Amino acid sequence: MKIFHTHTNKINSHFKNVLIYIFILLAFISIPGKISAQENSGEGRLLEGDILENAAEKSDNAEISIDTYQENLLALLKNPINVNKATPNELRNTTLFTELQIRDLKRHVEIYGELLNIYELQTIPSFSLEDIVRLKPFIVFSGSNKSNEPFIKQLYEGDYQYFFRIGGYLEQQDGYVADSLGNTEYYGNNQRIYTRFKYNYHNKLSYGITAEKDAGEAIFGPSQPQGFDYYSAHFFKKGTGRMKALAIGDYELRIGQGLIMWSGFGFGKSVYPVTVRRAGPVLDSYTSTNENRFLRGAGITYAFKNVYVTTFASYKKLDANVSLVDTIDSEVIQVSSINDSGLHRTDSELEDKNSIKETIAGFDATLYKGQFNVGISAIYFKLSSPLYKNPDLYNAFDFAGTSLFNSSIHYNFLWRNILVFGEAAISDNLKGAILNGIVMPVDPKIDIAIVHRYFSPEYQTLYAETFSDGPTPQNESGTYFGTEIKPLRGWKVSGYIDVYKHQWLEYSSDAPSYGTDILTQLTWQPTRSFETYIRFKHEISDRNAASDNFEDALTLNVITPIEKATLRWHSDYDVSKSLTVKSRVEVSFFNEQIGLPEKGYLAFQDFNYHPLSSPWSFATRFAIFNTDSYDTRIYAYETEVLYAYSIIGLAGHGTRAYFLLTYSPFKWMDIWARISNTWYSEAEIVGSGNNTFPGNTRSDYKLQVRLKW
């Protein structure tokens, strides 16, 4: 995950949601005619577009990455799926279709025979024109989804890619400055290095290896004897026979709606308000660089007629904060937290590295019967040393000890046009969590979605992540209502309202707390080349009042409703086939109910130039920002080198600019070079601790090469 660079450490922890948004974007934003453009720039364009940075404001303790999903989509782009031949589950696993569309498509094929072309898809009511434009690059109407090649040939007749990426800050941060004895806080230099080899055979078989070092981590030397800080390898095969999927090495696992297990991306609250259901393959390859949130071992999905049984096992080491050590053989007796940052730069960070071992095993069995499916699953976690968090009231019910058992029932049911889905789970302390949702196209122009959830404060999980306001399905109950309305051609109104409650204390609220989260957006797209929208987001949630914040666990703070709002205008215009300009103005408000509300703004202008005939292309931005405080910071997505992401939260007063150059001299080679700079007009010191920058600017460079053959 350290392929990101951020301006504050705090922002780093917000990435999960941001990634989720990128994911949704990839999946759902229509990029008419762009995806099918030439392959190279096509890939670049997938990453662009309107990224929903406001999600980054949500704090989170877990990180997941969308690399796998993005790669799957790109692989699908190269090897489109034949929708006539694909089974419902194969269509589901692409995550591009709704349940309703899958059913209608299959019915259509059954009644009228195979579809001949994309135009015939328009005759199916559940496929809107927008859907068809979005799906077009990923689907075909002839050819086979099965591989004819023998297994051995699948192992080497596909596409190979190799990536090498290096980047870092130009300024020297304090952690790299030697003290009088010549020692530095960080063991390594300030470069980030990422390298990766991947193989893909028609989206059916893949394997690869990824290695990475974060800024400040050494390569070899006493602190990193094995070279890179992080290695990951995987082998993944999709099957069309009885064996549906096989994962060896690092993999992702998703069950039901995520109440007991969800690694990788899942939908949450977004500007796609009716996309609320979790779906996707149970097993998937893992190719990201988050160093903790994945499974390492093996998993297999096998079909016994209509019942798909997935069994999985994982064993890996985790970073954890050691709180008690056996003084004789220095064995870890107890840990106080599991550390997801994946950073191993200093002595204390290295101490935590791989300090405990985690074993996971379980199964999922899902019965598919027509428009209905229901599954049961169970998962068992075991840590080599017990986890005991520093006792505090807010974490009184969190998981503690060495082993945890979770079990759940999940279902999906499509009745007429109405999709009902849900999951109910329990943990081994017999506390439960339940989530149910409904998605209805009540009118051809109106879709609505409702999700209700109740998560007991005492429900315990380790890898769960679901549709909720908080990061995990614990201590929350709430109701969500989302709608998407297309009243006139080119116009769209989308919005949601989520009202939720935390029955027990939370980290930042010393009393049961309530929240209301509202988003509305009006989008106007008069032509394919121009889109503009206005978005208003407003959230009120109870937090400890800042004026009397006691750190003492025994003193309870007074809670107060905190109000946050942003208003954004954005426009995106394709001036010609090769030039896109984007503009944005965003204002933010933050009101703690004491003193005056704080405010801030951000404005930027982008130019993205991708001439079709030239091997060169570039993307650049100039932004100005002025915010009263860190609380009124504004996030903005930036165009990055392929497979890297940056979402920058800007606070203070200054400017931000970047320039990304892409050069594709040969068919088998692409080069990206990027430089960015943030200048603060007032700040004397930028950053904090070991990450303190000298002066009031910070500049970041990145260079990436891809070879493919």
Add this chain to the structure above:
Amino acid sequence: MKFLTHILLFFMSFPAFLSAQTGASDAGSRANAMGNTGVTVNDVFSAQNNPAAMAFVEHVSAGISTQNYFLIDGGINAHHGAFVLPVKDLNAFGLQVQYFGDNTFNQTLIGIGYGRKLGENIAVGVQLDYVGTKTSEVGSGAALTFDIGVLYKPVKSLTIGAKAFNPVRTKTGLTYEEELPAIINLGFAYQPSDKIILCFEGEQNLNEDLRAKCGIEYHIVDQLYLRGGYISNPSMFTSGLGVKIKELQLDISAQFHAQLGLTPGLGLSYNF
């Protein structure tokens, strides 16, 4: 606990729904289920919600509805009774009675209204209101005021409505100089087909924060309507359903406040 609830009620929510009650566009269980969006919908409760909308009511109709706030013992209730009499396509007369409060504080409103179509797609309306206020502490008072409304349909699927209650800011007539709330409602309803209505409304009590309200009604099968909605300030989800048996319509509603809990409602209306 009960005591606490009362205290909470008084300090947090009472002023908000108090002011929203007398004179707001929130009469009828149908509107209650749809986030109190009443200003754009034409039914018998238009007699309170928007006198202009009465001109679009096709039948002689009568209705009653009731709500019990947060199921509190002793009862803070709202009751409505309404009657609409359309005359010759263009005109309609209305009569309405409403009661809101409990035995320590309550208000009764009696209104006589008139709505008239100015064209195929536009109507205006006016209503005279008598408002009696009774308190256990500071005596009683009475006031006369009025409300005016407009409703128009610029295109088939869109209805826009507005209503102002007590725009002249009459006093309640109590010994202390308490004003009756002046409330302005403005909203629109989007109805792409016979099956669905979406309503959005803003309600501004001149002494309070703006309330945003939205609601949806889904005519799922012949006799059954499903409804949902949301109100801000204070934040409440609403839901309900309606059953239509020939000319009789039965509506139930439920409004959920995160801290204070449930407000159920029940209504009956009949087209003669």
